[in-house]
Amino acid sequence: MSKRVALEASFATAEAARMADVDVVAAYPITPQTHVPERLAEMVANGELKAAYIPVESEHSAMSACLGAAAVGARTFTATAGQGLELMHEVVYVASSMRYPVVMAICNRALSAPLSVWCDHSDAMAVRDTGWIQVFCQNNQEAFDMTLWAFRVGEDPKVLFPVMIHFDGFTLSHVTEPMILPEQSEVDTFLPKFQYPFALNPDKPMTHGAFGLPEIYSETKIAQEVAFRKSKDVAIQGFKEFGDIFGRYYHLVESYRTEDAKTLLLTMGSFTETAKIVIDRKRDNGEMVGLVSLRLWRPFPFEEFRQAVKNAETLIVFDRCISSGGPGGPVSSEVRAALYDEKEKPRVVSFIGGLGGRDMSLSDFEYVIERGNEIAEKGSEELFETVGVRGKVTGIRG
């Protein structure tokens, strides 16, 4: 029988890694991710998890060690946040290009300066184009579920890509919530043993990571890109299988009360749950509003996203990251690009807020929806508007 427990997202993801029976964990502690490697190290020390725990001297080394482990066919897990992900950046690209299905939890954190350990999505957006499959979580149950799903999808022989699970630092990583832990037998049914087809083995010599001269580099990258986009099918299949076994069905794009909605709000991560309360209130008031949230961020689910927003007049996108000097938040610019060629499309309004751990209250989201509708009607002088910044913000021009 599955059981109901109370866990913070850090422990939830560590528990999922344990139940996935990972072979290797290589991680370097950084706030707010620290509880993840701490708990895993504890499990290994207590004999609850039979794995090699590699204490490394930096995140760059953490990811490098993970690559080595994955190369011999080990199920490999790590976690980081903010600056740690930045320090790891170079090797993050190598993981996806060499097709090692490492799974990594990210406790999302703002980037320095000013130094901040609190949440926003700047770290996630900085690795947007690294070729990792990426999902966002709204709560701790999802942090657990997505971790299991990540192994299932990443290790699929049709996929072989690394997977990042984003969940908000502190808001989820350190907040205890009720959640359901499945039976080990259910996990074993969902997650077959990792069979890496190209595991390094002295009896069968081969070369991983050969360098690419100009006559082969383009072909290599295109082969990678085509395979990466195809991984979406396995992502969908993974959610279906997950639902069939565990009873929770997930979608690439999550829609909440979107039926007949004229205005849609788009959020990512834990704020989505706050925003849902505002949607409920407005619906009770008879307002035709709904919410969409991108669960799968990479590869971007174009079809599913267009389908989810096609009947709306206004789409208000809320970003927790600034794309400096760019068109708005990273999510809003991608969303605009995804809709650009459509004949019928909602007007996209871009908001940025929740930076560096700034909270977003119910009334803040009420403001975002009301002001968003106003901008859709009358326009705004600014490319994007901000929420909760003291002093009227002007000068966000193209």
Place this chain on the structure above:
Amino acid sequence: MADELSWRDLEVGNIVLEAGNASFRRTGDWRSERPIMDKEKCNKCGLCWLYCPDAAMKLLDDGYYEPELFYCKGCGICARVCPREAITMIEEEEK
């Protein structure tokens, strides 16, 4: 060789399944200078063989060494390390 492969022909992650096929690669075409060996001066110490970064120096049956020009990049390290100054680098155009 590589320039005949389409993107569909590549292994996942560009993994090379055939061990040691780097030996098919002619690295010698980068060369602008080549080592000329002088058997008169050579004492067969093997330093040139040891230091060659491309493993291009070949041990002959008679104990002397000779560069394999298919691989030799002409870096001149062998000439520099030879204690007998038995190796001279000459421009590729020279005879």
